[in-house]
Amino acid sequence: MKPARLSSDDVTLAVPAERVAEETDYTRPFDNGYHFPPKYSWQESTKQGLASFWKFFTTPMGAFWTFYGLNVVAWGGMLFLLLCNAAPAMCHPTCNDINSPRRKWVEWDSQVLTGLFCVTAFGLAPWRFRDLWLLMKYRIKGQQEGLLRLAAIHRSWFRLPGTEELSPDIGPDNLPADVPKQCVPIPQDKMPNTPLTGVRAPATKVWKMDFMIWCMILNTLAQVGLCGIMWGMNRYDRPSWSTGFLVAVGCIIAMVGGLVMFFEGRKVKRIEGVPCSERDLQKLAQDKELGILHYNNIGDKKPKKKKQSDPEK
Secondary structure (H helix, E strand, O other): OOOOOOOHHHHHHHOOOOOOOOOOOOOOOOOOOOOOOOOOOHHHHHHHHHHHHHHHHOOHHHHHHHHHHHHHHHHHHHHHHHHOOOOHHHOOOOOOOOOOHHHHHHHHHHHHHHHHHHHHHHHOHHHHHHHHHHHHHHHOOOOHHHHHHHHHHOOOOOOOOOHHHOOOOOEOOEOOOOOOHHHOOOOHHHOOOOOOOOOOOOOOOHHHHHHHHHHHHHHHHHHHHHHHHHHHOOOOOOOHHHHHHHHHHHHHHHHHHHHHHHHHHHHHHHHHOOOOOHHHHHHHHHHHHOOOOOOOOOOOOOOOOOOOOOOOO
């Protein structure tokens, strides 16, 4: 008698990222019963990602940012290929001749990219200078309110000093009067939610807020310089190094500032947890019945073994 064949959904549920023989400290739920979302197969993850992207794309802002991103990639890719001399047919009479098709297309591509970069550099400028104003209130005037408002704005990744000592049940819906004011963002309803794991993330170093804000401000200022060079001078008089330098500076500092927010936000999620959907809870329950246990961390990954130091050394 042939065994019954599993459906595609059953296969997805029955194939774990890594089978764990028995429950360990790495797979047990937290004391409050919380468990991180399980890891899915790459097919299911791809399906989920495409569904989420389509949901985002069908919104006005989603369609706008998708179109914007495709333009940046297309024009940026073309400029990269031109700079690499990937089109020898455009090198007439020579590749570096100011009137060659290659040099003309390099100019046109650079002009388009300058306009595209203005969307983020100038479109987000009001919020960036708002953050700078609040930072200066804290740094120069010594007003704690500035930092408290910044903590509310960036609550997804920034944790105020002292909040790691607060009770895990304190949140925007449960804020006792005896909580220190320096631990409560302004407005109070922007207080981080109670940690799902029952463990609070440590306080974020304040210099990282300074660093992130200044990166974004410098990105806007670099774009001002790029616009002045590109639109205030023609391609015959413009210094050859200026465009590449300003584009590189603007992109790198914005990327570094974004990475600070990304890694700090991921650090918070690793400790405080991320919400589980109904689908996640169902998979955890079904896999537990099948004897499949998931590591209780953000990536459902096997923790790395810590190297033990030699006691004789």
